[in-house]
Amino acid sequence: QVHLVESGGGLVQPGGSLRLSCAASGFTLDGYAIGWFRQAPGKEREGVSCISSSDGATFYAYSVKGRFTISRDNAKKTVYLQMNSLKPDDTAVYYCNIDRMGTQIGPLYDAWGQGTQVTVSS
Secondary structure (H helix, E strand, O other): OOEEEEEOOEEEOOOOOEEEEEEEEOOOHHHOOEEEEEEOOOOOOEEEEEEOOOOOOEEEOOOOOOOEEEEEEOOOOEEEEEEOOOOHHHOEEEEEEEEOOOOOOOEOOOOOOOOEEEEEOO
């Protein structure tokens, strides 16, 4: 029973910040890499960031590198995505998932929760 719940989204002006949370249950979080993904209206879901379970290495899509920071608190079974300098193009539903740790950010399983809406608008 792997369960991941996203929260922390909202409406923010360009240049603003949000911190998303991904709360895990049903498995040992520290044994898995976790990724953040997003899907904008009319577009395909894309990988945003992931964090490794082995050495804590982090990876980012070029579009968010330098603005977003992924972190994890294994004791609280939560992964975070700190989003700074937000742009309108960041508007999307954001999802977390177990990451397959391939050559690109991608989900291990094609199963998704409800996500959390991030809207960047003035």
